[in-house]
Amino acid sequence: MTQHSTSTMSVARAIATKDLRIEWRSKVLVNQVLPFAGIVMVLFAFALDNDGILQRVAPGLVWLAVLFSSLIIVQRTFAIESADNALDAIKVAGVSPAGVFLGKSVALVVQLLLFECVLVLLSLVLYQVQLSWGGAVLLVTVSFLANTGIAAMGALYGGLGAAAKGRETLLPLLLLPAVAPVLIAATRATESAFGVSGATLGEGWPWAALLAVFGALFGFGGTLAFGVLTEE
């Protein structure tokens, strides 16, 4: 272990712990963003207004709600940095940008997991889908892998927006097309987990592999690119 990699990891741990502690204390996500995701799920039901259709499209709706919420979560996670120019302070302090990226990504993965637990529970209640034990294992794996991809891209483009000062509106335009493969793969895998649209459990695992490739690729790419993107 070199000195650099040690400091990268310790920076990542510090940033992730700090972000999660801020959320734990402020409760902004739980009090504001989570209800938003919940109301989106209810609005989907109003818009589609048919139990059969709802059951069939439930996996897609869950992941759409996750993606919409992720935009707010990513903006929030960088708003706390740009509010007091904390990102500049971090840069001036000379800490490893890769560490900041990894820390932000880990915190995002944890927050997104919380969201997915609630959204899946809501879909079981509101859309009447079924979840077997095997399906639950697949769903947990898929959620974790999908979050890695969303978090990596979110941290990367969120950081870019934050560094450019007040250009956070760019985030949806950059993030949503980039995470389209995550939406497709996670939705198909969740169809298998829920057993809807005739999908079997075994069909879900190859999609999980695609999510793993996506997460690994952009986790690695993001670690290299974050410093350049957030440079002043």
Add this chain to the structure above:
Amino acid sequence: MNSIHPFPSPVDTPTGTRASRGLGIVVFLGMVFLTLLGLFFTDEDVVQGSTVRLMYIHVPTAWVAYLAFIVTAVTSAMYMWGKQHSLTFDRIAGASAEVGVIFMGLCLVTGSLWGRITWGTYWQWDPRLTTTAFLFVTYVGYLAVRDLGGSHHQRAKRSGVVALLAVLEIPLVHFSVVLWRSLHQEASVLQPNGDVTMDGLMLFSLLFGVAVFTLLFSWMVLHRQRVLALADAIEDGGLETALQERRNEAN
């Protein structure tokens, strides 16, 4: 005059050179000939009728769009990894992406029109179409990143990273869409190429279109990157002028 406005003006720094003007004339003549080929000299297709004439524009625009994004990626990489970090590469990348977005838009529009007549619908969730649409949106985002402000090198680095990330993204988008469609829908699209033999003049017109559009692309990128260089020079000059004014005030 120059002491007050030391900016490069279109009069004293034109973007055209003798070579680029020559290229422009060749492109213009080529376009005229392509129009004659597409509309008058070539016959109707046995299956598609006159709709096939759209192909003489559609295929070249698709080719130029993909070529433009390859050029953007390659020149971005040349900026990032080049020893000089030459901003010329960055400006070529930007100019190429701008031209690419225009041509990809044209490609989507002409493809839609052709699809409406041939398939009966403007849009099919075909992997190639879907990937093209994603590529379009991704590079609109790339252009937005170029507009974020900051120094020229900051712009070059940021947009360079985004261009290289797009190179990773696009195959993944394509692959996931291919998997998605293959599981859910059999290919129901009429495939007019494949084993259909193409008339010699039609094939020539298509290839001629690709060649002329490639020259058009070169001509547009050449001029656009020169305009971008002038814009950068004005920005730099603007700063120097402001500094000079302050110095004059101090004196």
